[in-house]
Amino acid sequence: DIVMTQSPDSLAVSLGERATINCKSSQSVLYSSDNRNYFAWYQQKPGQPPKLLIYWASTRQSGVPERFSGSGSGTDFTLTISSLQAEDVAVYYCQQYYTTPVTFGPGTKVDIK
Amino acid sequence: QVQLVESGGGVVQPGRSLRLSCAASGYSFSTNGMHWVRQAPGKGLEWVALIWYDGSIKYYADSVKGRFTISRDNSENMLYLQMNSLRVEDTAVYYCARLMGPKYGYFDLWGRGTLVTVSS
Numbered sequence: 001d002i003v004m005t006q007s008p009d010s011l012a013v014s015l016g017e018r019a020t021i022n023c024k025s026s027q028s029v030l031y032s033s034d035n036r037n038y039f040a041w042y043q044q045k046p047g048q049p050p051k052l053l054i055y056w057a058s059t060r061q062s063g064v065p066e067r068f069s070g071s072g073s074g075t076d077f078t079l080t081i082s083s084l085q086a087e088d089v090a091v092y093y094c095q096q097y098y099t100t101p102v103t104f105g106p107g108t109k110v111d112i113k
Numbered sequence: 114q115v116q117l118v119e120s121g122g123g124v125v126q127p128g129r130s131l132r133l134s135c136a137a138s139g140y141s142f143s144t145n146g147m148h149w150v151r152q153a154p155g156k157g158l159e160w161v162a163l164i165w166y167d168g169s170i171k172y173y174a175d176s177v178k179g180r181f182t183i184s185r186d187n188s189e190n191m192l193y194l195q196m197n198s199l200r201v202e203d204t205a206v207y208y209c210a211r212l213m214g215p216k217y218g219y220f221d222l223w224g225r226g227t228l229v230t231v232s233s
Binding site for chain 2: 040044103
């Protein structure tokens with residue numbers, strides 16, 4: 001199984017400041033036949049289902065604000081919130097869909113400082 | 114309105130069975146694979162099962178293999194999860210989610226979930 005790890009476990013950022021979350025996979029999720037990273041980011045607010053933010057490691061889902069961006073390739077990925085807003089308080093999960101079992105990271109909780 | 118609505122959760126004793134349903138609407142259900150994902154109280158996300166768009170291929174997490182069965186009825190726009198021999202550790206909110214993209218897909222549409230509590 002591909003193990004996903006995230007860092008930090010939690011972070012508190014001032015409104016308007018940058019938040020950065022890292023995710024590492026135990027093996028590469030870059031598929032050589034199409035040169036795409038089979039990797040996504042989700043946001044989950046309390047009492048709600050997860051919401052897709054980013055797929056293919058860096059493609060923003062329709063309707064997701066531009067302050068959210070994804071980067072990275074292979075085994076190391078980053079989610080950046082360029083200017084944290086109050087509504088961004090949530091837990092963020094990374095996910096690989098390169099192989100089964102599909103696996104998620106343990107989550108990173110983002111709060112306001 | 115494009116949505117997924119789960120139902121069938123509840124409180125059940127260990128060793129018993131439960132069947133979850135997921136009703137899809139607002140899109141062409143038969144063109145996408147579907148997943149079940151669960152979340153134990155206060156915990157992270159755990160993938161449970163995947164079924165291909167036509168039901169021809171199914172995958173399961175090791176933790177549920179042999180106990181859970183995923184199925185679908187494209188004529189009714191319905192997804193199911195038959196859960197047998199339930200254990201306390203199966204207690205979770207169960208979400209159905211739409212598969213997008215090739216291979217095992219990312220999840221672009223989620224239901225609100227249904228809570229399964231396994232307790233004596």
